[in-house]
Amino acid sequence: MSSGPLRSAAPAAMRLLGGRIPYVEGPLKVTGRAEYTDDLARPGMLVGKLLRSPWPHARIRSIDVREARGMPGVFAVLTGDRYPTPFGVLPITRDETALAVEKVRYIGDIVAAVAAQDELTAERALATIRVDAEPLPEYTDPRVGLRPVDEPIHRRGLNGTNIQKEVRQHFGDVDAAFAQAPVTVRVHGSFAGVTHAFTEPLVTLAEATPNGRLTVWSATQVPHYLHRTLSEVLGIPMHRIRVIKPEVGGGFGGKSDPLPHEIVCAALAIESGRPVKMLLDREEVFYTNHGRHPTENDVRIAFDAEGRLLGYDIEAVIDGGAWSSFGTVTTYYNGVLAMGPYRVPNFRYVGHRVYTNKPPSGAMRAHGGTNIRYSVEVAFDEAAEQLGIDPFELRARNALPPNSDTINQFHISSTSFLRCLEAVRERSGWASKFRQLPYGKGIGLGCGFYISGSNSPIHFTPKMPQSTVHLKADMDGGITVHSMQADIGQGSNTLLAAIVAEVLGVDLDRVHVHPVDSDVSPVDLGSYSSRVTFMMGNAARQAAEAMRARLVRAAAELLGAPAERIEVGHERFFWPEDPARSVSFLEALHKAMEAEGALQSSGSFTSKPMGGSFKGARAGTAPAYSFAAYVAEVEVDVETGVYRPTHIYAAFDCGRPLNRLAVEGQIEGSIHMGLGQFMGETMNYRGARLLNPALLDYKIPMPEQMPEIDVLLVGDDDPDGPFGAKEAGEGPLVATLPAMANALYDAVGVRFYRLPVTPDVVWKGIQGRRAAARRWKGN
Amino acid sequence: MHLDPFELHRPATVEETVALARELAGRFDYLAGGTDLLANYKMHLNAKPHLIALDRLAPLRERRLDRIGAMVRLAELERDGAIRSAYPALAEAVDQVATPLVRASATVGGNLLVDTRCFFFNQSYFWRASLGFCLKADGDRCHVVPQKERCYATFSGDLAPALLVLDAEVEIVGPDGRRRIPLASLYDEGGDGIRRHRLAPGEFLAAVTLPEAARRRSSTYAKLRVRPSFDFPELGVAVACRWAGDRLEHLAVATGGLETYPRRWDDVTAPFVGRRASSELFREVGAAIRPRVRPVHNTFLPPDYRKQMTELFVRRALERLAPTSGAAG
């Protein structure tokens, strides 16, 4: 039957995919009718509030909650002893608890929780709770934690240190490669922590009902992991927990861990017997963090005289904050995501992620791939200068070819990296600008590489598909789509609907993507690691093709034609030999339903086993990879150091873009977020204390700071991606930062190794160069 | 986040307002646009049990070329062509305050009296409690310059430097009647981040008045900040001058965003009056002011840089206003 891939179909044959498809939920969002978790209310709903630790590191001697328990209007009070089961997004590093047990580990750690009739009562109750704690030495510098310390933050720290994860990898012979290298460059990168700063604060609503079930609505981008974690910590089987993901106001990785407040909120609902809503304020969102790790890396790269790569030698020290979170993955990624877009013949990486008494770091858009990419791409710029080779040429000489394997056995199925380089070089007018713009103006190239979906599901047992999609078509002619994929604004609902509509040949408005609800949505691992388009997209196509096969069979019966010759038209099925005769979609559907009632179909995606057999070999394996080449142009006020990007040319290989509107939006948004990290965003710690837990002091770029953006989508179809597509959600971020750095260098002749690059830093750099009498472009 | 309960009074006349102020002495704040005050109240920063809203006092909303009511919203000023062209420095300062959404509510008086700011003050109760509070709210020591006497919170209004160089005066109303003082006298250079102005208890700003002479000066305001909107000034420089040909007849320079009050630098600038326009002159004025400003490390950008930029911003402002640029008055 014709459930074969549509891969062979000519692009022109696609009605929806490849075009610009407005978001299916757009009309709800623009009218204020889209429902986010905080927009929901349940009868008798209480307000949940958290008491947080004022200490960065302390041993809890006792917590006295008696007064709070006795207060009128207070329905539940919780401390860590009630639900002490440790959890964590990675099963191998469960070191978090819903509320602090024995110790608190950062300012903001959760000590106690209250459910009360209103916010004021809850806050008054929290104020009565007495915590007796013994302050412990605080560790805020990860380098200190590399050695044994008096009071390790966690018992599981390596040999009495605060090291959470150590990675040592060596492929080839790096020392030999460097020994014979005529040209080596070295970059010490230093990166402040940054955070997601999604506009919708974290919020959860939970209700335990007398039928023994718990329902949890939460602003999450990974409903399935939340589902598992609730079950583990609360001791309730998963089938008695229902997780619903309402509309989510942005995630960027910050809503991908199961978060303690989600568990606490559910626990309060269980304890109180009443629905409880817990909305974190913006300061609490900053403390919850899980943003990009403060990182220092040391990247050495060796080239031969022709600019061919000989090897990488990389070290990274990563500030993990109080918990593991995704940290084991982060530690690998900070090395192995340097494996593309260039062929690296020798590679060594030593990475340490160290616990500190700060809010936990975790996964943030382009997780693990951003800071290492910065140092590599700045190093390439320096190498190009040393070698006297154009930065484009240096990169082109080292590009990984399609259908190749890296030295650590990543399989590169498709890459259009060379085409990215060509396209962006031409569009940006590079040849007439590089080193030729007047002093203070500059142009720079930065490239990118990212996974299109982590090949390893975090929960790899039991072995099941990473994505499943169910379809139901009933007599009304509507098609309902169920999947636990999590649309957090990136447009995955729209893509899901469009794929189904494309395959079935129907109008988009026939397809309804049901909100994520674990009672009806089959498991998909959610929105992280840029996996959704690739994995959910393949599952959706498979589900739709299975349904199409049955409709085609019914149509064939009605037309008296052989099923294998039936073609799908717009809302109809026809036999090409007699195209005047056709049956409508609805006729075919109703015919098909005679046998079995409402049609249902299912599709799934399971990635193939891949990667080597060495320790950590799975980290960074993905069914496909995205590639990028960006050119940034900047203008610097050389007297103040104030600068702005004027233009970013973004050539990106996401395979075939399925929804250009969404892909452009992802690229533009990624550039904005990358510019934020480059230009001013910083988790500004003084010791363990976060000085700027507020949107006023956390410098997200404003519209005036945005450059003109030219998006160039030049990817070839990926052989395994749905309709040839790969990711476009995270990879578009990473090239932004080094492109900016290299453009600044072109403008003023100063290298910047420490992020963010605020105006005072640029000014100081220019002063320093002048003081050293180093001239640049005649100045 | 919530506000602790307070009583809200909305007097309709100045007399009523003064009577209320007398009655509630020490237990109230005046409420103008609320964009700063209510945000601070939400963080439980020195909240009072009573608010006296000034929004019903019609005279405070009047807007004339020589007299701008204290309750005139910044958004109104932003759109007032006559005022804009009469006082470029004021227009430029207004344009750069916070965001359009803030300017819709924020007022002239509110910006002149906007509370001083500091990383250790503009924080939630929880945050401040975890540090043991500070001099300016609930505590007894300063975390910027460790000691227990003086608060180093930074004056963060944009309008004050602009109005200072325009020789503005402020009309003040209070239990003891009405008085008018130079704007410069409103700020207490003997005070600190807490004792930041010289209003007597119960007094409020009624209006800003501008002399006719101010309209014959060229003026400008420049602001240093990380982002072109939202951010409070890390430095604000206003300059007004009048040229006779290329000879400097009048010069006023004021700064904000650096210390606990905005300052006008007449003693520094006086010797330069009478000089001819030249790049040396502009450089010298900036260089003379720089060593006098004393920013501390309680805002986003480092104090040393803000100091350096003060010199540059003064120089650039003078360059902009130089007679050859056609801005001579």
Add this chain to the structure above:
Amino acid sequence: MPGARRIRFGLNGHPVEVTAPPERILLDLLRDDLRLTGSKRGCDLGTCGCCTVLVDGRPTLSCLTLVHLVEGREVMTIEGIASPHELHPVQRAFVEHGATQCGFCTPGFILSAVALLRENPQPTRAQIVRAISGNLCRCTGYTKIVEAIEAASRAGGAG
């Protein structure tokens, strides 16, 4: 509630009367009491713009506005912008141009844009950028928002 008073004001074209204490914030009233949840709570401190409403036609931060101070005034929220059967041109443009991603900031941007186009039906790009510079978006990089407002302007989007 101590000090609670009955307050009348116009809400999306209809008169309403509510009982509110003096410290009641407009955003809280809209969301919690009147269940108009289109105005979003992003920071509660006036620094994100997600709670933007129009008060007498002017975009205003409802998180920093006391209910008592809107007495007698006309408040318009995102729920009052479209007619029941048709999107406002600005809303339509936001959908068509991909100006909304997660959508949480969208109501605030739309109200800022609607107010701009009423005052200035043919704004320049710089004027658009300035008008939305109090609204924070973390998804779009603002590019498509600016494009949508330009498109709405071309389509006569003063509405």
